[in-house]
Amino acid sequence: MTAIAGLMLAIAMPALADSNLPPARYANTQLRDPAQEAQARALMATLRCLVCQGQAISDSDAEMAGDMRSLVRTRIAAGESPQQIRQSLIASYGDYVTYDPPFNALTAPLWLLPLILLGIGAWLARGLFKRRRG
Structure with a gap:
């Protein structure tokens, strides 16, 4: 009930x-x-x-x-x-x-985090492509 x-x-x-x-x-x-x-x-x-x-x-x-x-x-x-x-x-x-x-100290993560994640993804993809070639 x-x-x-x-x-x-x-x-x-x-x-x-x-x-x-x-x-x-x-x-x-x-x-x-x-x-x-x-x-x-x-x-x-x-x-x-x-x-x-x-x-x-x-x-x-x-x-x-x-x-x-x-x-x-x-x-x-x-x-x-x-x-x-x-x-x-x-x-x-x-x-x-x-x-x-x-853009200020409080909202910086909103603006920067996508760029940082994109950079990490590109770095990881580059590493994977290097391994496949070698």
């Missing part, structure tokens, strides 16, 4: 993740100015949903992504530049909110 209750709770958890509040004003509503909406959409495509983690806020149905879309559109409509909004969100949520993390 406990296992069934646990399974039902696990299935219901995604439904409990969002509140019953209505979506934020601009979560699903475009700005009237097409140029501003284009700026907002371009910025939203570069920001990661902190709930879904694999989706941009422009693609996510999560409540937090809707709140972030609304924030972006509201601030674009108020005249802020996309770069200012981006920096503000990075200051609030960290570099993880962006799909393009900057």
